Amino acid sequence: MDKLEVKHNPRSIINITDLTVEEIDHLIKTANDIIENPEKYQDICAHKKLATLFFEPSTRTRLSFTAAMMELGGNVIGFSEASSSSAAKGESVADTIHIVSLYADIIAMRHPKEGAPLVASEHSEVPVINAGDGGHFHPTQTLTDLLTISRKKGGLNNFTIGFCGDLKFGRTVHSLIEALMRYKGVKFILIAPPELRLPKYMKEKMNAAGAEWKEYEKLEDAMPDLDVLYMTRVQKERFFNEEDYVRLRDSYILTLDKLKPAKKDMIIMHPLPRVNEISVEVDSDPRACYFYQAHCGKYIREALILYLLGLK
Structure with missing residues (x-):
């Protein structure tokens, strides 16, 4: 031949x-x-x-x-x-x-x-x-996220992860949830404005998998429970008016002050690029892992x- x-x-x-x-x-x-x-x-x-x-x-x-x-x-x-x-x-x-x-x-x-x-x-x-x-x-961003979590938290079982920002349109969020649903003891905290909450079909998948999840609108309310915080950009183009965008965008800017109630060993992730959702002052915090994540x-x-x- x-x-x-x-x-x-x-x-x-x-x-x-x-x-x-x-x-x-x-x-x-x-x-x-x-x-x-x-x-x-x-x-x-x-x-x-x-x-x-x-x-x-x-x-x-x-x-x-x-x-x-x-x-x-x-x-x-x-x-x-x-x-x-x-x-x-x-x-x-x-x-x-x-x-x-x-x-x-x-x-x-x-x-x-x-x-x-x-x-x-x-x-x-x-x-x-x-x-x-x-x-x-x-998928390779999801693999990157999984390697980061595994190295920083010692494995992929038994931890609580919070997703914050655009959970409706964020492909990295959906893929990581689908991957983590297959591991044991992973709890999901969903932090988003009503306009950008996780889609119904994703919640149905989580329910079918027996995953434990909660929804919050304020990041501060969820912060004390998190082992991993996965930040995403709130997208201006998804809003019908400028006022709603500005109000919600500002509520999801991660600062050192907002990190005060967080666990000392929590890790902060972001698929990048970021715009303003993580203040540059957070970069020097030992919990910031988004550049480490990119290296992974x-x-x-x-x-x-x-x-x-x-x-x-």
């Missing part, structure tokens, strides 16, 4: 639920080993190529994928915006991915349209990792690349 015509069905990761709990635990274990023993992995992806196909802007995700592959000894090809690809000429996602998958061993793809990475995976010769598709899924993203992406390539 002509080698150029050989086809297979590669494993792709589009949503966090594509991974079992056992697989997530394996990825976290691998990421921790990479952190502790980087020299073991520095050549493991030699002669392998990652294609980063980013049809919309990205800082942390794109650069962490690039850094991850380079630290594994591999190479990186791709583009950082749609205008520098044939998409600008009208080429379909299916055709783009089919061609790129002939040149790379694995693909990380971000696209503004929900479902685009799924379509890509159906036309790819190699594994596709969804690096964010509109307001839909962002590189290692968990290394682990996922190795896993999908069958190297770990």
Whole structure:
């Protein structure tokens, strides 16, 4: 058989639920080993190529994928915006991915349209990792969050996490809740204005999973109970009038003063980028973990690349 015509069905990761709990635990274990023993992995992806196909802007995700592959000894090809690809000429996602998958061993793809990475995976010769598709899924951000919590809290069982801000449209919130619902003893505190509360379908999923959850409108009311605080941006474009936005935005700005009733070992997370929802004065607080969280993203992406390539 002509080698150029050989086809297979590669494993792709589009949503966090594509991974079992056992697989997530394996990825976290691998990421921790990479952190502790980087020299073991520095050549493991030699002669392998990652294609980063980013049809919309990205800082942390794109650069962490690039850094991850380079630290594994591999190479990186791709583009950082749609205008520098044939998409600008009208080429379909299916055709783009089919061609790129002939040149790379694995693909990380971000696209503004929900479902685009799924379509890509159906036309790819190699594994596709969804690096964010509109307001839909962002599984590697969720893996980043899970690694951060696991390292800082000693595991993924028996803690209380508070999500604050835009819980209605935040894809990172939905994905992390779906992942944590599968672990034992995780309690959820949902802090949001009525306009941006967690959607009904997500609450139904939590109820079906037997998850314990409460809703609050004020961050201060929930603060003493939290082991993890996951901040998100309140989005101005979701409000009908400026007054409501300003009132609610100001109530969700995390300051040192608002942290006074919090536990000394609580950790503060944020998927970034932030706007004004975490005051810069909080950056020096030992509980602030959002930059640490971004650093974890590189290692968990290394682990996922190795896993999908069958190297770990």
